[in-house]
Amino acid sequence: METTRDLAIVLRSVRFEDRHRIVTALTERHGKISAMARNAVQSRRFGGCLEPFAASEWTFVSRPGSDLSRLDGAVIREDFPGLRADFTRVAVASLFCEFTIRLAPANEACPDLFKLLSNALAAVEELPDPSGSGPLVNSFLAKLMQWSGVQPHLHGCLECLAPLDAIAGIENDPDLACLVKDAGWICPRCRTTTVRHVRQTELGAANLIDVPASAMLDLYTGARIPIRQVRANSHATGRAHQTLSNFLTGLLAYHVPGFDRSELKSLRFLTQSSD
Ligand SMILES: [Zn+2]
Numbered sequence: 001m002e003t004t005r006d007l008a009i010v011l012r013s014v015r016f017e018d019r020h021r022i023v024t025a026l027t028e029r030h031g032k033i034s035a036m037a038r039n040a041v042q043s044r045r046f047g048g049c050l051e052p053f054a055a056s057e058w059t060f061v062s063r064p065g066s067d068l069s070r071l072d073g074a075v076i077r078e079d080f081p082g083l084r085a086d087f088t089r090v091a092v093a094s095l096f097c098e099f100t101i102r103l104a105p106a107n108e109a110c111p112d113l114f115k116l117l118s119n120a121l122a123a124v125e126e127l128p129d130p131s132g133s134g135p136l137v138n139s140f141l142a143k144l145m146q147w148s149g150v151q152p153h154l155h156g157c158l159e160c161l162a163p164l165d166a167i168a169g170i171e172n173d174p175d176l177a178c179l180v181k182d183a184g185w186i187c188p189r190c191r192t193t194t195v196r197h198v199r200q201t202e203l204g205a206a207n208l209i210d211v212p213a214s215a216m217l218d219l220y221t222g223a224r225i226p227i228r229q230v231r232a233n234s235h236a237t238g239r240a241h242q243t244l245s246n247f248l249t250g251l252l253a254y255h256v257p258g259f260d261r262s263e264l265k266s267l268r269f270l271t272q273s274s275d
Pocket of ligand 1: 157158159160161162186187188189190191
């Protein structure tokens, strides 16, 4: 048994029996970890360190052959109080944590993912108006995809290669036919002349999702700048970003090996609350 220290962001925290907590966290150098915090409920020796989204320095002990570590101590680094200020911020931050739980490797260093999550939580906290979280969610999903090695083809039509900015500049913000299986989109003109766009994947999920070009342009920008700058550099409507979220979630579910396709609770909430 070996005592380890690492920075950890709490992804999920559940009560175990009466007095304990089991906390799942993303750590910088050991990936996803679940740890038992004994007597956490009454003793308060962990302070706010076990709350969802809290970032702290953990001291923990892992046993060979066991998935559950033992949390011995935690010192708070950043508890993001503004994240808990309203329901929408909590839902967006929870969504980020749910995706991270599905994608993070266990017991493997993932400093880039750790940095992405920590910046994404800071960006949610900084949002001037939480109802405008769509661009942030989509930029997070795009960056997660980059981190997972999925490279969708977003800068031009899959058929005629017409560039995104040319189409997004057309009046009335035309829809792009986004194709999950092909990981790209086709322009309004090619849509009438090709038959590549089947409506469902073999998994039964939607393959073709209409997304306004303006949202795709936001995404194209958002994937290339730090996530904390995304809100100020986005222009499409909340509804446009909602359809884009559906496309990006479809891409992750279809193209990332091992992605758990069960429903994302926080995404359902955001779908209901948009507009
Ligand atoms: Zn085209």
